[in-house]
Amino acid sequence: MAGQFAGRNLVIRIGATAVAGFTTKSINGSATPINVTTETDSGVVSYLASVMTEDSLEITGSGYTEDDVLKDIWFGPQSGRHIANMSFMDEAGNSYTGNFIMTSFSLTGAQDEGEGFEATFVRNGAGTWTANT
Amino acid sequence: MLLEYQKAIIAVLRLDAALSGFVHEITDRKRPVAPGDRGFPYISISTEMIQRDTDTMNGFTAVTRFHTWSRSGSAKETMQIQGRLYTLLHNQPVSVSGGNLVLMKREKTFWDNDPDGITVHGVCEYRALLCLTP
Numbered sequence: 001m002a003g004q005f006a007g008r009n010l011v012i013r014i015g016a017t018a019v020a021g022f023t024t025k026s027i028n029g030s031a032t033p034i035n036v037t038t039e040t041d042s043g044v045v046s047y048l049a050s051v052m053t054e055d056s057l058e059i060t061g062s063g064y065t066e067d068d069v070l071k072d073i074w075f076g077p078q079s080g081r082h083i084a085n086m087s088f089m090d091e092a093g094n095s096y097t098g099n100f101i102m103t104s105f106s107l108t109g110a111q112d113e114g115e116g117f118e119a120t121f122v123r124n125g126a127g128t129w130t131a132n133t
Numbered sequence: 134m135l136l137e138y139q140k141a142i143i144a145v146l147r148l149d150a151a152l153s154g155f156v157h158e159i160t161d162r163k164r165p166v167a168p169g170d171r172g173f174p175y176i177s178i179s180t181e182m183i184q185r186d187t188d189t190m191n192g193f194t195a196v197t198r199f200h201t202w203s204r205s206g207s208a209k210e211t212m213q214i215q216g217r218l219y220t221l222l223h224n225q226p227v228s229v230s231g232g233n234l235v236l237m238k239r240e241k242t243f244w245d246n247d248p249d250g251i252t253v254h255g256v257c258e259y260r261a262l263l264c265l266t267p
Contacts, residue, residue: 011188012188018188019189020188020189020190021187022188023188063187063188064192066189066190111238112238114235
């Protein structure tokens with residue numbers, strides 16, 4: 001399809017269920033190439049081909065609390081913060097699935113607003129990208 | 134949702150004996166005034182709704198203005214009505230068909246002299262957060 005995708009259609013799921021209440025989400029990936037620069041490289045940095053290290057993926061988001069799912073995860077046993085089968089899917093139908101760990105959670109209670117939350121999940125191990133064909 | 138919300142708000146006001154026994158009418162439009170009109174004080178209501186969705190629920194911010202029209206000769210009657218509105222609405226639960234009222238709070242209230250030189254015009258502005266029932 002051509003054109004932009006609607007941000008609200010970037011959906012975060014735990015298992016088959018969309019995590020409720022998000023108003024903003026961010027998927028952040030980073031990785032570090034391996035520096036193999038030697039004295040013969042004339043001062044120009046070069047990296048090991050085809051390899052990256054410290055490859056990480058982080059899902060962050062915030063929104064209005066609509067259920068107790070994230071609260072139950074955070075305030076329950078620490079083992080519960082290790083979440084199997086967490087995924088995101090974009091409007092085009094591409095999806096990414098992996099095991100994630102909930103590493104931060106906050107609740108907000110402004111006087112003149114609905115209860116809000118912020119949460120961060122980091123990938124644990126490799127995940128699977130499935131392009132929509 | 135706007136209709137159901139407004140119906141719920143007007144019902145709260147009309148069911149209050151203290152308020153409904155004091156004002157001539159609670160309506161959703163400013164009434165044209167004919168010479169000799171004795172239908173004062175009355176309340177007219179207007180509402181603006183702004184979308185406030187999440188990924189999984191549609192919601193709204195509703196800003197409702199309660200206009201109080203009084204010809205008592207002073208602002209006292211207007212302020213009495215505004216005080217009763219505060220008691221009935223500020224941080225109070227209101228049941229809205231098809232939705233959930235998250236909160237209702239008064240944002241501001243004021244009064245001024247209408248350009249007709251006779252009427253005192255009071256305005257109370259309330260903000261409500263609403264979610265559609267899934």
